[in-house]
Amino acid sequence: MATTKPQALAAPAAADFVGRAPAGGDAGRVLRLLPSPAFSLWMHAASLQVVPTPKDLRTEEAPAWELVPLLSTQSHEGGLAGIAQMASKTGEVNLTKHVAVRARTGWIPAPPNVEVTAFGAKEQGYVRVFDVPQGKLYLDAWTRPYQHAGGISFRHDRVGYHLFLRSCMTALRSYIEPEDLEALASGLERLATLARGGSRMHLDRNRIDDLDARVQFLASNPLSSPSKAA
């Protein structure tokens, strides 16, 4: 019952103190995980992977395999990959060198402004932050923790992540066209060869077929057509 008028307070009798139920422990509401640093995702023309298209995204004409970047996670913690700690009271880290070091070796930041969907909903960006007892936990938007009596499990949104990888591939190709897939193909081929000749008792036929299919997909020159990302 909302009212804007201040109400006159009647002095309660001693017996009127009823208290309230305690709020209870917040153990269930506090995410019991250790903190992790903020991070950004980076991509590189020589860091690609061939992944199967998730079932939900597969249509008749879409290929079963796709060429997407293998993203690099760069922690924004001082002391890693050229990140210096600023000599200041704020404890801020200086990311200038980190960006320079990354750029010098051909890394490009994953596009910050593409549409991110995770678990069927639109996200502000690819990083989500959680409050945990000792600080903050940064996770990517496609990983979601579930806390239950036995511990914490994570669920992953493969479809949303795959869509993001597609956008990254489009962005990467607008910067630099990955021209040589030979290194990637030869790596997979080497694996297939080893799998074929190496294990005599435990020959995993599916796995070899899988690798062969990827090599074959790379041989079909997947870069000849523009990226499929919307």
Add this chain to the structure above:
Amino acid sequence: MSGMQVNSPTGPGTLQIGTVMSSYLAAMLTWDAGTVRSHPALVNLGPFQVGTEAAQQFQLSGITRATMASYGEGATVIEQEIEVAKGDASSARWALAFKYTDELRYRSPAMRAGAIVNGIFTVAQKTLITNIASLSSSLTGTLGTSGAAFTHDLFMAGKAALEDASVPGPVMCILGNKQFSDWQIDLEGRGGLTQWSAAAAQMQQFMGGSIYKGTYDGIDVFAFPDAPTANAGADYLGMMVGAGCLGFTEEAIPPSDLANVIAASGPLMIEGDREATAGTDTVVGTYRHGVVVIEAARGVPLLSRAS
């Protein structure tokens, strides 16, 4: 994480720890096989110079990659450009604090400063290997496929990639726990030469909490759960690196005049705080260090499923 344990002093108080513990720390930072710090594949870029900025610069040159050519008498030798590169390693403050009340200290043997100092030392080691491992995503030329189990083939492909690139040894391999257990399972079903090799038998040994799992074909294998992940947590991104691929630097800042130092061993300093008004003690460990990729072509990331 580390295999070795420090004997906790039995007496109360911190004076004894101050004298005994620092010598233990100095020894353990360099000797313990459970840490990657002393592994020869990692380049110790050395301590920071006093008064320089917070980055350690290193220079690389490719002089020895050149070859001589045959020239006729009197012919002018064509000069070659020297391939040079420069890198920076920045150090930063990594720290951990434990606070406990007087009663907890009195009732619980775990709350003795000695036990906490030992724990902080282990955590410092773990922090270094976690940071070293996090560099795997800065290397390119990944082997392996997303969602698939780690196999012996993947290990051999990594080794072949380093051999083909003439990467100098010794070589170390840092994996996620799941990658290592998948590899163990694959090795179990192997036939032929692999089945009867001593190295395969060594990999099958249960090593428990130790990060060092043994040596396979001259490659030292480390595995631990905090290895970096890829593909939104679906995969582990381990790596195999030769000498000169990765480096680290450490910085020892002398303790403050006002400090209550429990142990100071170079970059690792452990201090105590006594807050009499609250009746609490705090033990703070600070390990100043930084890690960096020196030459990315000397390593190869190994991708496989994380769960």
